[in-house]
Amino acid sequence: MNAELAAAQLSERNAAADPQSERTVTAMRVLVIEDDKDAADYLVKGLRESGYTVDHAADGRDGLFLALSEPYDVMIVDRMLPGPDGLSIVESVRKSAITTPVLFLSALGDVEDRVAGLKAGGDDYLAKPFAFSELLARIEALLRRSGAAPENTFLKVGDLEMDLLAHKVLRQGKRVYLHPREFRLLEYLMRHAGQVVTRTMLLENVWEYHFDPQTNVIDVHISRLRQKIDKPFDKPILQTVRGAGYKLDPVT
Amino acid sequence: MKRLGGIFGSITFRLALAYTLIFGLSVVALFTFVFFSTTDFVVQQKEAAIEADVTGFQETFERSGVTGLIIAINRRANPGTNRDGVYLLVDSVGSTLAGNLQSWPRNAVADDIWVNFSIDGLRQADAEIADVRAKQYVIPGGQQNYMLLVGRDVRDARELRRRLVDSLNLGLAITLALGVVGGFVFSRTIMRRIEAITRTCRRIMSGDLSQRVVVSRQNDELGQLSLGINAMLDQIERLMNGMRQVSDNVAHDLRTPLTRLRSRLEGALRHTANPADRETIEGAIADADSLLATFAALLRIARAEAGSQRAFVDFDIHALIEEVVDLYSPLAEEKGLKFITQLQPGLSARGDPNLIAQALANLIDNAVKYTEQGSVAVALTTQDGRPALVVADTGPGVPEAFRGKVLERLFRLEQSRTSPGSGLGLSLVAAVAKSHGMELKLEDNLPGLRVTLQFPRQKGAASDSKAAEVKPAKPLTTNPRSGPPEPDSVTPAAAAAA
Numbered sequence A: 001m002n003a004e005l006a007a008a009q010l011s012e013r014n015a016a017a018d019p020q021s022e023r024t025v026t027a028m029r030v031l032v033i034e035d036d037k038d039a040a041d042y043l044v045k046g047l048r049e050s051g052y053t054v055d056h057a058a059d060g061r062d063g064l065f066l067a068l069s070e071p072y073d074v075m076i077v078d079r080m081l082p083g084p085d086g087l088s089i090v091e092s093v094r095k096s097a098i099t100t101p102v103l104f105l106s107a108l109g110d111v112e113d114r115v116a117g118l119k120a121g122g123d124d125y126l127a128k129p130f131a132f133s134e135l136l137a138r139i140e141a142l143l144r145r146s147g148a149a150p151e152n153t154f155l156k157v158g159d160l161e162m163d164l165l166a167h168k169v170l171r172q173g174k175r176v177y178l179h180p181r182e183f184r185l186l187e188y189l190m191r192h193a194g195q196v197v198t199r200t201m202l203l204e205n206v207w208e209y210h211f212d213p214q215t216n217v218i219d220v221h222i223s224r225l226r227q228k229i230d231k232p233f234d235k236p237i238l239q240t241v242r243g244a245g246y247k248l249d250p251v252t
Numbered sequence B: 001m002k003r004l005g006g007i008f009g010s011i012t013f014r015l016a017l018a019y020t021l022i023f024g025l026s027v028v029a030l031f032t033f034v035f036f037s038t039t040d041f042v043v044q045q046k047e048a049a050i051e052a053d054v055t056g057f058q059e060t061f062e063r064s065g066v067t068g069l070i071i072a073i074n075r076r077a078n079p080g081t082n083r084d085g086v087y088l089l090v091d092s093v094g095s096t097l098a099g100n101l102q103s104w105p106r107n108a109v110a111d112d113i114w115v116n117f118s119i120d121g122l123r124q125a126d127a128e129i130a131d132v133r134a135k136q137y138v139i140p141g142g143q144q145n146y147m148l149l150v151g152r153d154v155r156d157a158r159e160l161r162r163r164l165v166d167s168l169n170l171g172l173a174i175t176l177a178l179g180v181v182g183g184f185v186f187s188r189t190i191m192r193r194i195e196a197i198t199r200t201c202r203r204i205m206s207g208d209l210s211q212r213v214v215v216s217r218q219n220d221e222l223g224q225l226s227l228g229i230n231a232m233l234d235q236i237e238r239l240m241n242g243m244r245q246v247s248d249n250v251a252h253d254l255r256t257p258l259t260r261l262r263s264r265l266e267g268a269l270r271h272t273a274n275p276a277d278r279e280t281i282e283g284a285i286a287d288a289d290s291l292l293a294t295f296a297a298l299l300r301i302a303r304a305e306a307g308s309q310r311a312f313v314d315f316d317i318h319a320l321i322e323e324v325v326d327l328y329s330p331l332a333e334e335k336g337l338k339f340i341t342q343l344q345p346g347l348s349a350r351g352d353p354n355l356i357a358q359a360l361a362n363l364i365d366n367a368v369k370y371t372e373q374g375s376v377a378v379a380l381t382t383q384d385g386r387p388a389l390v391v392a393d394t395g396p397g398v399p400e401a402f403r404g405k406v407l408e409r410l411f412r413l414e415q416s417r418t419s420p421g422s423g424l425g426l427s428l429v430a431a432v433a434k435s436h437g438m439e440l441k442l443e444d445n446l447p448g449l450r451v452t453l454q455f456p457r458q459k460g461a462a463s464d465s466k467a468a469e470v471k472p473a474k475p476l477t478t479n480p481r482s483g484p485p486e487p488d489s490v491t492p493a494a495a496a497a498a
Helices: A003-014 A037-049 A060-069 A086-095 A111-119 A132-147 A180-191 A199-205 A217-229 B011-077 B155-205 B221-270 B275-306 B317-334 B353-370 B425-435 B492-497
Strands: A029-033 A053-057 A074-078 A102-106 A124-127 A154-157 A160-163 A168-171 A174-176 A238-241 A245-248 B085-090 B096-099 B109-111 B114-120 B129-140 B145-153 B313-316 B338-343 B348-351 B375-383 B386-393 B439-444 B449-454
Touching: A029 A037, A029 A060, A037 A053, A037 A132, A037 B221, A053 A060, A060 A086, A074 A086, A074 A132, A086 A102, A086 A111, A102 A111, A102 A132, A111 A124, A124 A132, A132 A199, A132 B221, A154 A180, A160 A180, A180 A199, A180 A217, A180 A245, A199 A217, A199 A245, A217 A238, A217 B317, B011 B085, B011 B096, B011 B129, B011 B145, B011 B155, B085 B129, B129 B155, B155 B221, B221 B275, B275 B425, B313 B317, B313 B353, B317 B338, B317 B353, B317 B375, B317 B386, B348 B353, B353 B375, B353 B386, B353 B425, B353 B449, B425 B439, B425 B449
Parallel strands: A029 A053, A029 A074, A074 A102, A102 A124, B338 B375
Antiparallel strands: A154 A160, A160 A168, A168 A174, A238 A245, B085 B096, B085 B145, B109 B114, B114 B129, B129 B145, B313 B348, B375 B386, B386 B449, B439 B449
């Protein structure tokens, strides 16, 4: 990737349809709390290149101080830190009624650790090692979520419409029949329209699994979904983002 | 609780029994000694009495001749004076001169000068046959020699012998009975305490390292053993925690630079426009990914093997399988394979649903990967009262000799080396099976491979599915705030409220 992805994200942010568009006037602020210097440097550099304003704290104490005193749009917190560890930082942040989305980074990829992270008040959990594109996609999802309207029961992306109550999908006004799982997959993609959604995100959120599926199972599901929502129509709406994942995008 | 061979197989009982046998043997030896010395003593006493009689008779004969001897013998033979004496004096032609025997006993067994014989009707009142031990003498007279026989009825010695044998038998029977009963009681007492230790050990083996042996108040050998075991368990737990710590640190310390390597490659890719360079870098990223995936899989297996039961919940196996099948069945269909499911509803188990889902996913993934044509079948059945999960394919299968081997880490069959995979899929299944106490069987599907994962028997819950609390297959969600409510996974509580 990922100049194209970053550009796409920026242009996406500038879209007038976004109710949070005033936030895009100044760049999004990200706090990175990570003790490993090289990893931190890389994170900071990569995020800056992707258009974020980044603050970095190298230990738990500084991290907690920054998290409590500065307004951020998203925080990226390593689990294992000198000083207060990631969990207690996020617990303190949540106690102070700060609702900034938090993404945990950790080499501990167990479900238990993940649950502990989410219980402490984290919003997402990314196990090291991760692809940078995965991190960007998740940050994007978190930013959207924090501004997103509560549960919509009617979703519309371009000429694709989904009625969650009637369990009905229309494209160009024509009914598309989906299996329940395809329906959920499409719903997730529609709720994250315009963003890159990675295979892991789909596996975690649509199937709620937290393991490496070893094979391209997700691709198979996507290709089946394409057969129904794209193939019968002139313009494909579900894009593959090379090296990252998928994107439901009516613009292209 | 299963006792190996019941109480008779217990070591305490066998020791008590062996001790009883040794004790019985020493009782027999003691009795034998007492028996022989007592009976010998009685016989010796009789012989001494006979000698005394004979000496008396010889003196009488020297003093008063045959006539005096006859009178003396007849007086001694009188039942009023001597109850068990046997006397006979015959002349050289064999006619009886005195005594209480009719004639010289024909059945006398001569043993030098001692003779043993039986005789009927020694006394009128006595109907029994008397056993006699006697001594014969030749008394030299002037014209002729007289033969003198002096004996004693030794029936009472025989009686004594009989009684001694009787009491030996009785004593032995009592000894053995007490030994067996005592052994039974002792071994039950000790077995109960040892079984408590065994139970704890078994619980620990099944993964709950926090268990400790209860130490009884008496500070005896078993108490010492319990203390020793507990100290050992503390040590093991420390080591396990240390190992976990180390593996976590390894994960942190080694995967971080690996991540960085991958990230640098990603960064390089971002600044490279040359398609050839991009391809090289993308290849390097893919290599790094597969390295990282292998590393992650090894860590996952280590964790699954460590078997933390903290994440164990009761879950509906049927629902879990359906979801994994839902994820993987398109993979099989895409490859032109038939995907068959046969799931018995209403079965629940206890475990980590995420791990079991992953194990099943690995099995289905393997089945699809190695099967070129035919079908992949997933079944949930009950085998001897335990839920069993079966994944069968019509692929090349695994030769019997390699069925244990394929469960080992990084082992791959020669024929499958060309296909993608790390050789860790089945190892993870084996690790999950181990940490859950499940039985893992690899069999021939004729053709193909048939893998069975049999859940352990559950306490009480297996027969009564209504009583078992069945939680939804996946109580853990990444993100409770996002995503719409899933219509097909309503919690029992919500269903009840609706």
